[in-house]
Amino acid sequence: xxxxxxxxxxxxxxxxxxxxxIVAAVALFSLMLGAVLFLDGAAPAxxxxxxxxxxxxxxxxxFSTVVGENQKGIYNLRVDRSFRMAMMWFxxxxxxxxxxxxxxxxxxxxxxxxWLGGQGVKAITNxxxxxxxxxxxxxxxxxxxxxxxxxxxxxxxxxxxxxxxLTSGLTVTIAHHALxxxxxxxxxxxxxxxxxxxxxxxxxxxxxxxxAYMHMNLKLTTGIYGTTFFMLTGFHGLHVTIGAIMLVVIxxxxxxxxxxxxxxxAFEAVSWYWHFVDxxxxxxxxxxxxL
Amino acid sequence: MTxxxxxxxxxxxxxxxxxxxxxxxxxxxxxxxTMYLIFSGLMFFLGxxxxxxxxxxxxxxGLELFDPAExxxxxxxxxxxxxxxxVMPAWVGLANWMIPLQIGAPDMALPRLNNLSFWxxxxxxxxxxxxxxxPGGAPAGGWTMYPPLMEQFGASFPMxxxxxxxxxISSILGAINVIVTIMNLRAPGMSLLRMPLFVWTWLITAYxxxxxxxxxxxxxxxxxxxxxxxxxxFNAAGGGDPVLFLHVFWFFGHPEVYILIxxxxxxxxxxxxxxxxxxxxxxxxxxxxxxxxAFLSFIVWGHHMFTVGMPVAAQLFFMLSxxxxxxxxxxxxFNWTATMWRGSLxxxxxxxxxxxxxxxxxxxxxxxxxxxxxxxxxxxxxxxxVVAHFHYVLVPGAIFAIMGAVYYWLPxxxxxxxxxxxxxxxxxxxxxxxxxxxxxxxxLGLAGMPRRIADYAPQFTDWNMVSSIxxxxxxxxxxxxxYIVWQCVRSGKPVGxxxxxxxxxxxxxxxxxxxxxHSWQEPPSEAVLAHGAEH
Numbered sequence: 001x002x003x004x005x006x007x008x009x010x011x012x013x014x015x016x017x018x019x020x021x022i023v024a025a026v027a028l029f030s031l032m033l034g035a036v037l038f039l040d041g042a043a044p045a046x047x048x049x050x051x052x053x054x055x056x057x058x059x060x061x062x063f064s065t066v067v068g069e070n071q072k073g074i075y076n077l078r079v080d081r082s083f084r085m086a087m088m089w090f091x092x093x094x095x096x097x098x099x100x101x102x103x104x105x106x107x108x109x110x111x112x113x114x115w116l117g118g119q120g121v122k123a124i125t126n127x128x129x130x131x132x133x134x135x136x137x138x139x140x141x142x143x144x145x146x147x148x149x150x151x152x153x154x155x156x157x158x159x160x161x162x163x164x165x166l167t168s169g170l171t172v173t174i175a176h177h178a179l180x181x182x183x184x185x186x187x188x189x190x191x192x193x194x195x196x197x198x199x200x201x202x203x204x205x206x207x208x209x210x211x212a213y214m215h216m217n218l219k220l221t222t223g224i225y226g227t228t229f230f231m232l233t234g235f236h237g238l239h240v241t242i243g244a245i246m247l248v249v250i251x252x253x254x255x256x257x258x259x260x261x262x263x264x265x266a267f268e269a270v271s272w273y274w275h276f277v278d279x280x281x282x283x284x285x286x287x288x289x290x291l
Numbered sequence: 292m293t294x295x296x297x298x299x300x301x302x303x304x305x306x307x308x309x310x311x312x313x314x315x316x317x318x319x320x321x322x323x324x325t326m327y328l329i330f331s332g333l334m335f336f337l338g339x340x341x342x343x344x345x346x347x348x349x350x351x352x353g354l355e356l357f358d359p360a361e362x363x364x365x366x367x368x369x370x371x372x373x374x375x376x377x378v379m380p381a382w383v384g385l386a387n388w389m390i391p392l393q394i395g396a397p398d399m400a401l402p403r404l405n406n407l408s409f410w411x412x413x414x415x416x417x418x419x420x421x422x423x424x425x426p427g428g429a430p431a432g433g434w435t436m437y438p439p440l441m442e443q444f445g446a447s448f449p450m451x452x453x454x455x456x457x458x459x460i461s462s463i464l465g466a467i468n469v470i471v472t473i474m475n476l477r478a479p480g481m482s483l484l485r486m487p488l489f490v491w492t493w494l495i496t497a498y499x500x501x502x503x504x505x506x507x508x509x510x511x512x513x514x515x516x517x518x519x520x521x522x523x524x525f526n527a528a529g530g531g532d533p534v535l536f537l538h539v540f541w542f543f544g545h546p547e548v549y550i551l552i553x554x555x556x557x558x559x560x561x562x563x564x565x566x567x568x569x570x571x572x573x574x575x576x577x578x579x580x581x582x583x584x585a586f587l588s589f590i591v592w593g594h595h596m597f598t599v600g601m602p603v604a605a606q607l608f609f610m611l612s613x614x615x616x617x618x619x620x621x622x623x624x625f626n627w628t629a630t631m632w633r634g635s636l637x638x639x640x641x642x643x644x645x646x647x648x649x650x651x652x653x654x655x656x657x658x659x660x661x662x663x664x665x666x667x668x669x670x671x672x673x674x675x676x677v678v679a680h681f682h683y684v685l686v687p688g689a690i691f692a693i694m695g696a697v698y699y700w701l702p703x704x705x706x707x708x709x710x711x712x713x714x715x716x717x718x719x720x721x722x723x724x725x726x727x728x729x730x731x732x733x734x735l736g737l738a739g740m741p742r743r744i745a746d747y748a749p750q751f752t753d754w755n756m757v758s759s760i761x762x763x764x765x766x767x768x769x770x771x772x773x774y775i776v777w778q779c780v781r782s783g784k785p786v787g788x789x790x791x792x793x794x795x796x797x798x799x800x801x802x803x804x805x806x807x808x809h810s811w812q813e814p815p816s817e818a819v820l821a822h823g824a825e826h
Contacts, residue, residue, distance in 0.1 A: 012398075014809070018318060018403045018406065024407050025407060026414075029414035032453035033418070039515075042446070082400040082471045085470065085471045086401055093463050096504075099509075101509055103506075103509075107532070111532070112527070113530050121600075122600065125527070140529055141526070145530075221520070221523075223523050224523045226522075226523075
């Protein structure tokens with residue numbers, strides 16, 4: 001037993017020579033270069049295309065390689081642990097990215113808007129520059145950036161979306177338990193339910209954006225409220241979309257008979273990611289929609 | 292010892308890939324580390340060239356070489372190239388080379404990811420440097436990119452933003468790899484508190500990187516959307532505030548300066564015991580001090596913004612928390628000194644750089660303490676005193692530690708010894724002229740000369756001339772460094788079976804020099820571990 005354990009722990013798989021990282025570097029560079037050219041007006045919108053296409057090619061290629069190696073059984077438990085740790089720290093880096101934008105929201109609500117409205121240590125700005133501005137939330141600032149009036153985001157769809165995401169967190173957990181106890185049928189069903197709920201969330205969010213833009217004059221450009229609202233929910237929606245695609249990918253892997261009750265790193269990684277977007281949404285619901 | 296013999300035999304049989312594939316498809320931590328170090332060296336000389344331009348312009352008052360816009364571009368790009376292109380990649384390169392050797396691991400934990408984090412860099416570097424070539428030139432608002440000034444630059448604005456995104460992705464992936472390698476691939480018996488200090492400091496640095504690089508990404512994304520998509524983050528008319536950028540940026544920016552210096556603490560903690568022939572004084576205190584500095588780095592960012600205007604309570608908080616950093620930093624400086632106390636000292640090039648680090652970094656630390664005081668910061672802010680302060684911690688601090696690390700481990704990497712006499716020339720020219728270069732800038736700052744300005748009042752001329760002369764000699768002396776390394780790798784005297792430094796300890800010295808292509812394929816035994824740690 002100890003010998004077998006030592007062997008499993010001892011030899012760590014080190015891949016030799018892989019083309020995928022350089023493809024990834026080129027893909028990322030194409031993405032950034034395309035955006036630069038487009039934003040600078042040096043190239044039309046098609047310059048945005050090569051980056052995402054290369055990225056899609058990259059993800060299919062790199063992950064196929066890794067999945068193939070995994071199915072051949074050359075990853076021992078120690079490699080598995082490396083993947084787990086890497087995924088956790090990657091998610092932590094994502095948390096910090098959202099933290100920057102939550103920081104901007106809190107700063108606007110706690111400091112910059114009250115100061116502009118004549119409260120606190122920087123009240124002088126109000127007296128000198130914006131004497132008629134009263135601090136409120138939501139606001140598009142003393143300059144009424146983006147128009148005189150706009151409506152704040154409604155609670156209805158957001159509450160429904162909260163319910164949807166929380167339910168999807170539950171279904172993915174049920175799927176996980178089904179995987180661990182070997183109930184493949186239940187696993188397939190609840191995993192499918194999870195990504196269907198995810199896509200429903202995205203669809204409802206898109207509908208809400210449409211309403212906001214067409215009927216409420218709530219836009220990215222309507223002052224600090226529109227800015228923080230769309231940047232936070234937009235980055236979150238992007239992450240939900242990515243997470244739902246990841247769920248679809250592992251669903252197809254489940255259909256192909258991948259994963260065992262003991263070893264299913266990819267499943268767990270995706271479910272952690274899903275819980276992460278879930279928690280971010282809860283914070284969004286509380287601080288962007290509710291309070 | 293049998294282990295190292297076996298690994299050596301094995302090394303002759305390993306199939307090292309040849310040609311371009313070895314580098315472009317690399318998964319080997321040593322190859323990737325080498326590429327990192329070469330990239331860092333290139334950026335060091337490009338950033339250095341920009342610095343030479345700056346010092347040439349400032350040699351005397353009256354505009355001579357560049358118009359103010361060009362001067363500001365040089366200054367901004369000098370900082371970006373040095374911080375993101377030279378110092379950070381140099382540390383990741385050293386981490387790649389040394390961490391697997393020092394903890395008894397076969398390679399980095401995620402070798403393909405490791406390749407990606409390197410290969411992002413040349414693309415990011417190209418995007419950054421080509422900012423000089425587009426209409427309107429490179430950004431010229433300083434590396435801190437404060438709005439609204441930053442948003443007023445032309446075509447290069449998104450180039451720099453996206454270059455920073457790429458550099459950030461590279462750093463985050465590299466940091467994840469370092470953490471996973473250290474937490475998962477240590478040899479059996481290598482408990483956390485038996486790890487070499489370079490590994491410890493890098494572990495803590497990696498946590499800092501993962502925590503703050505995404506925040507920088509957020510900050511520059513806000514700049515981008517404010518500029519192109521009409522958001523109001525930094526627009527007071529829309530309810531935002533330009534000062535918000537400063538908060539987000541410096542929440543990244545202060546941990547960033549510890550990202551640049553903590554691995555240096557690790558290197559110095561390796562070199563000083565070796566050449567004092569004594570174990571490091573207060574190993575655990577060093578670990579805890581590093582962790583304390585890292586923790587404190589998250590709650591001191593406001594000291595960069597005292598003159599921007601902030602509530603008195605916040606100024607007091609940031610002043611006191613900043614001064615608190617002097618305590619763990621003092622622990623480190625005293626421990627290094629105590630390590631040398633009654634040691635059997637010898638002054639080979641790595642030790643020379645380490646001792647210079649000890650003195651000169653401490654000067655930078657003390658001027659930092661002066662800047663931490665709110666009332667005196669009102670006087671010093673935005674002057675050359677600040678420039679002198681952070682160059683003292685970055686040049687004879689971070690850069691000297693990198694040079695020291697290369698001189699310390701180059702015989703391990705290449706199996707050859709460099710020209711010791713030339714390396715000492717490199718050291719003495721660097722150590723003397725770095726002071727000629729930066730010490731007068733303290734006087735200039737106290738006399739009121741503002742930083743980031745292309746011209747100055749004639750009374751500042753004398754010390755600027757001294758500083759520029761120091762800069763030119765310091766810059767020229769650095770050309771010795773690639774020559775020494777090249778000569779060593781090509782035709783240095785093989786070090787053979789002996790350790791190049793007889794006082795050196797640690798697992799890396801249990802392997803032959805040069806280290807075999809695949810290090811520690813089988814983890815080292817407890818006996819090797821104990822032998823490596825023996826003092």
